Amino acid sequence: MSFVEVWHLIIGNPILNVLIVLSHVLFGQFGLAIIALTIIVRLVSWPLTRRQLKSSKAMQDMQPKLQELQKKYGKNKPKLQQEMMKLYKEAGVNPLGCLWPMLIQFPIWIALYQAIMSALATTPENLLNLAHRLYPWDIVNQAIPLSSHFLGLDLGQTALQAGALGLLLAIIVGGTMWIQQKMTTAPSVDPRQESTQRMTTLMMPLMFGFFTLMFPSGLALYWAVSNIIGIITQYFVTGGWGYLKFRSPFSQH
Amino acid sequence: MKNTKIIVLVVISLFTLLLVSCAPGSAQSAGGWSGVTVHNNIIYVGSRDGRVVAINASTENLEWSYSLASATALTGGLSCSPTAVSAAIYTTPMADGDLIYIGTYDGRVFALNTSARGKNLNFPRKAYGEWVVFVGTGAGNDAIVADMAMKGDFIFVSCSDGRVYSLEKTFGDLIWRSEVLDEKHKKLWTSPVIHGDTLYVSTFDAHIYALSAETGEPEWSFKSEAGFASSPVIYGDTIFVGSFDRHLYAVKIGSDVLEWRFPEKPAGNWFWASPVVDEGIVYTGCLDGKLYAIEADTGKEIWSYQTEDQNGRPSPIVSSPVLMDNLLIVVNESGTVYVFDLAGELANEGVPWWTASIGASVRSPFCAQEGLVYIRGEDNQLYIVDIDNRQMSQPIPLTAES
Numbered sequence: 001m002s003f004v005e006v007w008h009l010i011i012g013n014p015i016l017n018v019l020i021v022l023s024h025v026l027f028g029q030f031g032l033a034i035i036a037l038t039i040i041v042r043l044v045s046w047p048l049t050r051r052q053l054k055s056s057k058a059m060q061d062m063q064p065k066l067q068e069l070q071k072k073y074g075k076n077k078p079k080l081q082q083e084m085m086k087l088y089k090e091a092g093v094n095p096l097g098c099l100w101p102m103l104i105q106f107p108i109w110i111a112l113y114q115a116i117m118s119a120l121a122t123t124p125e126n127l128l129n130l131a132h133r134l135y136p137w138d139i140v141n142q143a144i145p146l147s148s149h150f151l152g153l154d155l156g157q158t159a160l161q162a163g164a165l166g167l168l169l170a171i172i173v174g175g176t177m178w179i180q181q182k183m184t185t186a187p188s189v190d191p192r193q194e195s196t197q198r199m200t201t202l203m204m205p206l207m208f209g210f211f212t213l214m215f216p217s218g219l220a221l222y223w224a225v226s227n228i229i230g231i232i233t234q235y236f237v238t239g240g241w242g243y244l245k246f247r248s249p250f251s252q253h
Numbered sequence: 254m255k256n257t258k259i260i261v262l263v264v265i266s267l268f269t270l271l272l273v274s275c276a277p278g279s280a281q282s283a284g285g286w287s288g289v290t291v292h293n294n295i296i297y298v299g300s301r302d303g304r305v306v307a308i309n310a311s312t313e314n315l316e317w318s319y320s321l322a323s324a325t326a327l328t329g330g331l332s333c334s335p336t337a338v339s340a341a342i343y344t345t346p347m348a349d350g351d352l353i354y355i356g357t358y359d360g361r362v363f364a365l366n367t368s369a370r371g372k373n374l375n376f377p378r379k380a381y382g383e384w385v386v387f388v389g390t391g392a393g394n395d396a397i398v399a400d401m402a403m404k405g406d407f408i409f410v411s412c413s414d415g416r417v418y419s420l421e422k423t424f425g426d427l428i429w430r431s432e433v434l435d436e437k438h439k440k441l442w443t444s445p446v447i448h449g450d451t452l453y454v455s456t457f458d459a460h461i462y463a464l465s466a467e468t469g470e471p472e473w474s475f476k477s478e479a480g481f482a483s484s485p486v487i488y489g490d491t492i493f494v495g496s497f498d499r500h501l502y503a504v505k506i507g508s509d510v511l512e513w514r515f516p517e518k519p520a521g522n523w524f525w526a527s528p529v530v531d532e533g534i535v536y537t538g539c540l541d542g543k544l545y546a547i548e549a550d551t552g553k554e555i556w557s558y559q560t561e562d563q564n565g566r567p568s569p570i571v572s573s574p575v576l577m578d579n580l581l582i583v584v585n586e587s588g589t590v591y592v593f594d595l596a597g598e599l600a601n602e603g604v605p606w607w608t609a610s611i612g613a614s615v616r617s618p619f620c621a622q623e624g625l626v627y628i629r630g631e632d633n634q635l636y637i638v639d640i641d642n643r644q645m646s647q648p649i650p651l652t653a654e655s
Contacts, residue, residue: 028437123283124343124398124442128571128616131523131540136499138519142479144497145457147437154394154439 008133011107016115017135023119024143031150034116034218038225041108042233049230053237056184058093060242109226116218120148122156148218155218162217169220174209176227181205183234183242283358288345288400288618289627289635290353295367297353299342300651301633305355305365308635310625313649317370320653321357343398345618347408349422352382354408360395362386362410362420386425388418399444399484400618402452404466409452411441417454419469429469434462444484444527448506455481455494461504475504477511482523483573488530488549493537495524501537501545503552513552515545526573529581531595536581538570544583544591546603556603562587563610577621580606580640584628588613590638607643611636 001009015037023033042049065087073080088094121127127145134140148156152165159166181201212220234242287299295316296308307316321340341358348354353365366381377383389395389412396413403409407428410418415433420426435441435458445452445464451472452464457480463473479498486493491512492504499519503512521541528537534555535547546555560583562568568587575582579596587610593599594606613630620627624641634648 124286125282125284127442128525131525131569136519136521138498141498141519141523145438145440145480147439149437149439157394 007111011111012114012118013133013135015108015111016118016133017137017140019115019119020134020140020143020146021137023146024139028143028147029150030119030146030148030155030218031153031221033146034155034222035225037112037115038222039229041112042226042229045108049233050237053184053234055093056234056242057238058091060238062087062091062093112222113219116155116222117216119146120156120216120218121145122148122216150221153217153221155221156216158214159217159220160213166213166217166220169217169224170209170212173212173220173223173227174205176224176231177208178202178205179244180227180230180234182244183231183238283341283343283396284631285341285343285358286617286631287342287355287629289620289629290346290348291620291622291627292348292353296627296635297346297348298627298629298635298651299344299346299355300653301341301631302653303340303342303357304651304653305342305346305353305363305370306635306651307353307367307370308649313637313646317367317373318653319365319370319376321355321361321363343396345400345620347401347403349403352422354401354403354422356388356397356401356410358396358398360387360389360391360397360412362388362397362401362408362425364422364425382423384425386420386427388412388420388427388430389414389416394439398442402445402447404447407466409445409447409466411443411445411454413440413442415439415441415456417441417445417452417464417469419466431462431464431469432471434458434460438480443481446485446487448487453485453487453492453506455483455485457481457497461485461492461494463506473507475509477502482525483527486527486530488535491549493528493530493535493549495526495528495537495539497523499523499539501528501535501547501552503535503549515547515552516554520545521567522569526570529574529576531576531581536574536583538572538574538583538585540569540571542567542569542585544570544574544593544603555601558591558593558603558605560585560589560591562589571616572618575619575621575626577624577626577640580621582619582621582626582640584611584615584619584626586614586616588615588628588630590626590628592640607640609638609643609645611638611645611648613648 019033019037022036023030026032069083118130121130148154153162159169185197185201284301289298291310294310296310298306300306303322304318304320306318309316344356346353346355351367356362363385364383366383369378369381377385388410394413399411401408401410406422408420408422415435417431419428421428435456438457443455445454450466452466454462459477459480461475462471465472479496481494482497483495490506494502496502501515501524505512520539523540525540526538528535530549533549535549537545542560544558560568568585571586572584581593581595583591590609591605592607613632615628617629626638628636630636633651636648637646
């Protein structure tokens with residue numbers, strides 16, 4: 001059995017078939033199915049998300065102490081690093097703790113992405129290939145082929161082809177991703193690191209905004225919904241907007 | 254914290270790479286699976302690089318080839334986004350006199366003159382009766398995927414905007430366009446079939462429509478539970494059509510009641526290929542790799558035969574079976590050719606009289622004429638199988654360099 005076959009068997013096909021069933025149940029609306037499946041995936045991956053958010057919150061709480069260390073050892077970089085690591089250890093916080101849950105979730109996101117692409121079956125080849133990935137359930141086969149139209153968008157077409165609606169979708173994807181990142185990214189005490197973070201926080205939304213224009217709108221819908229759920233979850237778990245704060249241009253820092 | 258920076262960058266790169274490469278498994282771009290036609294000793298076929306290729310059937314030499322490539326790609330996007338090969342060809346060339354009619358995935362219908370193309374004249378050469386027209390609404394979903402139909406002076410085209418178009422043969426003028434037959438999917442990937450003065454079209458939206466060939470007005474429709482995967486076939490006053498719900502349907506023209514549905518319990522996969530009917534028996538291939546012989550009147554199975562690939566695993570039947578005299582020819586996706594002698598001793602037992610493998614994947618419609626079977630492989634080569642002499646000629650490359 002090849003890696004692709006194993007991948008489809010364990011992750012790809014279950015997600016694909018659930019997506020199709022959801023589409024059938026939700027009045028044949030593939031867009032609603034994407035939203036529902038995104039919510040389901042978010043629920044399933046909740047333990048990982050919670051860990052990620054807790055780690056992020058702990059980092060947020062440590063900021064005043066980190067700033068103190070910055071003031072104290074600002075010129076002595078090795079000492080600053082040493083003291084920061086000591087502080088993390090004492091607080092029981094892993095600064096990379098918010099990254100690993102994200103890495104573990106990647107296969108799920110990729111499978112979800114592939115399921116959307118496969119289910120849309122935008123070309124005759126895709127439709128034919130879909131036949132070999134479906135479960136022999138009546139509900140699945142009666143739902144095929146899926147309608148790709150949702151809220152005036154053809155989910156199989158790129159956002160670029162969708163015109164103004166597609167552009168709006170790209171802005172929503174980029175905007176929500178930026179908000180989510182700003183909420184979770186703790187400002188660094190190291191100016192160089194701060195610069196890298198600022199770049200990353202800006203680059204990711206721009207990159208996904210660009211992807212939105214180039215990939216089928218179905219995927220963009222998934223990104224948008226996923227980001228919005230992420231923002232809501234983050235807001236309620238950490239009790240606020242996190243690091244997303246208005247910074248006055250007249251303030252000192 | 255230096256590590257954090259590295260990990261963040263690695264994560265971003267990895268995510269980007271995975272999304273762009275879409276590994277493992279991804280959407281496949283539209284490459285086309287044009288069928289083969291033989292007319293006046295010339296073989297016509299659409300290649301995977303969007304050309305119509307004409308080959309002399311006797312000498313197997315290239316007569317001419319003409320690229321239908323369009324300047325504009327249908328869908329943009331990154332590597333795994335469903336980008337279309339410009340002018341991918343899914344339709345089988347349709348020959349009439351010196352003209353070849355063919356539709357493309359970007360919604361154009363061409364009339365090519367064999368003489369003009371042989372002389373490599375600029376296209377379209379109106380004096381030779383050549384033309385090209387766009388069908389559809391221009392909204393980017395005008396792909397022509399199904400074979401076109403022809404009757405008298407008219408060509409009938411199913412378009413991905415969900416409508417059927419009637420074009421006048423001489424100049425390509427639009428005669429009529431039907432209402433949107435598939436509002437839900439806005440796709441019409443099945444061929445119209447002409448029966449008398451009526452066109453019959455099956456849709457993904459689980460309908461069979463009868464349209465007036467003269468006006469395009471709907472005359473009758475039948476509604477099913479599941480979408481139809483194959484184009485309809487008419488025998489007597491019955492329509493046979495394959496479905497996504499793993500059944501083959503039989504419907505009497507004009508009736509709103511299902512005649513029968515085969516098999517009782519769903520088959521192993523969709524009935525994607527159109528069936529053929531001969532002497533009251535329906536022969537239909539399924540994507541589960543089985544060929545079924547069914548009584549046309551009752552829907553009762555007479556026999557079934559499991560086709561396989563080279564490793565003995567079931568191989569889907571994507572191309573419709575073809576009848577040649579008393580022979581039934583079936584080619585499965587793995588490229589195995591099965592010949593059933595319908596008049597022989599084993600006619601009622603479902604045992605092939607001869608099998609051969611072309612060694613290439615097959616999804617295109619193939620044709621059979623005068624003892625020869627013409628098959629376009631997914632490897633962009635043309636295979637000719639001599640049934641009478643039980644042999645195969647060397648494959649003919651359809652690549653631009655050949």
